Amino acid sequence: MNGSDTAVRIDIGSAPADPKAPSRSWRLSGDFLFHAAAVVATLLAAGALFATVAAITADSWLSIKTFGVWHFITSSAWNPVTQTFGAFPFIIGTLVSSTIAMILAVPVSFGTAVFISEIAPYWMRRPIAGAVELLAAIPSIVYGLWGLIVFAPIFAQVEPWISNTFGAIPGIGLLFQGPPMGIGMLTAGIVLAVMILPYISSIMRDVFLAVPSSLRESAYALGSTPWEVAWNIMLPYTRSAVIGGMFLGLGRALGETMAVTFVIGNSNMISSSLLMPGATIPSVLANEFTEATTPLYISSLIYLGLILIAVTLVVRLLAVLLIRRLGSREGASI
């Protein structure tokens, strides 16, 4: 890394030799403008976030005052008739559906990325990479309708097999009980997995391709199989970027609205089974915002949005901490 940095600096240093180079004062003012533009752009982006958080906090203040923070997060009551609100089932639903999506999407993304960067013949790489990335261009409402109309009926045929096979296992069997409806937490997780797959796999593929060929070829020369190269050479080399890509996908899964609303079944009750319906924070917002009439109801919905931002923030922090820990370990080992 350091070597290439120096090389770039030398290039810049040799630039004034060009007689047509702009004068130093122009360069200074141009430089100043560039600096100023960069600062303004950053302030705008950061300012938008802070302004959003401030506005959401202000609008949810009524609910924060009424229910408090801890009580709102841990209470399962969500009753617009009695005007009592609690976020617990939705926080759980958001985390569970996203976790399922990650469990399914990460290995598949890894396989896709390894196939494209290592195994596939050259002529096949671009079309496959393009096809996977196209998944990201499909609007989420289409995923929702596809999930409801196409996937759910098929999945309903598979669910009896799932509950018969896994339902009998003590412990995790509880996760696979219930009538085969084709919709529910597991369906939502699977649809989400398809949606976040292109994000994770394209980042993995890009960073795998960036692994120096000297490393890769050395490993092959020593007799490694493609699996050993991928698992022992490429993955450790690109670990922080891969984790970054995974959390990008997770962030998307946490905030997904329409697709989840269609297939999750929208029940405010927490169920131990993944085959049963649930709800996430974004799905409740999508469902109930239009018809929320009282100030406390609207305020509580906005409060849910604030909690979603907090959940995403915590997840990001965890990602940063994880990358830092792995980074320091890598540094120590090299």
Next chain:
Amino acid sequence: MLCSVVAYAATSVTGAGSTWVYPLVAKWSSAYKAKTGIQINYQSIGSGGGIAQIKAGTVAFGASDMPLKPEALKAAGLIQFPTAVAGEDLVYNLPGIKPLQLVLSGPVVADIYFGKIKKWNDSAIAKLNPGLKLPNMNITVVHRSDGSGTTFTFCNYLSKVSPEWKEKVGANTSVSWPTGVGGKGNEGVASYVQRIPGSIGYVEYAYILESHLADARMINRDGKAVAPSLTGFQDAAAHVDFTKAQDFYVILTDHKGPDTWPISGCTWQILRKNASKDQNQQVMKFFLWGFEYGQQQARSIGFGPLPPSTVAAIQTYWKNELGYGE
């Protein structure tokens, strides 16, 4: 430039609210435009949004499936009147049982939606359906997941026939359901019911006309098993004395009459008292035209026109509340 703005303002009226009444307003407004050249823009953003928009004065009329209480209207300087009557059906997915073969009653539906009646061959259902072979099948309850006037009307009915429902669940555009799965919109509920054998759900009657779902007959307040029909909804409206109710604050569920459909509903249009006379009259003219000339169109999409006595009561109400009428 100014002229064109004024001309535009004179020939266009904007409203927003209920998604339930949207097909009706859309149908009426296109015919009205052809007749008078006046454009009615209606945005189906939901009843809650409609109420908020009319309070803020950004639209000329708001539409809500849940009437505002007279006190609330007074406090906000609003008036409201009914538009048309409609109804809701209970739909089911039961192999071998044809549309309108199944008979249900209010208390039984309440117990199903409480999760107390779990099987289709439960004695409570069997008692209502002598001679019908009910399967030994689990009942899956389907409800609306999005806030909706349909949910309000349905739960209002259940609250009237089941004291326990009134106490534990109540009625609103969204409620805390004791059991079941939630589908988004009529199409969401319909597709869940089509998908899940043994399921039951409630959808707007207008939606039944389009889909091929089996719907149930209901025991009404007079104790008769009736099939959902436009005349059944209109009978509900006819047995309600709109003229006596302040600000037309009457819910049409569970009323008397031999043919009355018990889960009938209505959509209310809301106006601001201090809006310009011209603007309010534009809105009033449009709905009056719909009451008179839009009846056939209303029927074709599953809405029952208001009886003439109710229309007359609305006209009197306008005069009394605003000091001018149409």
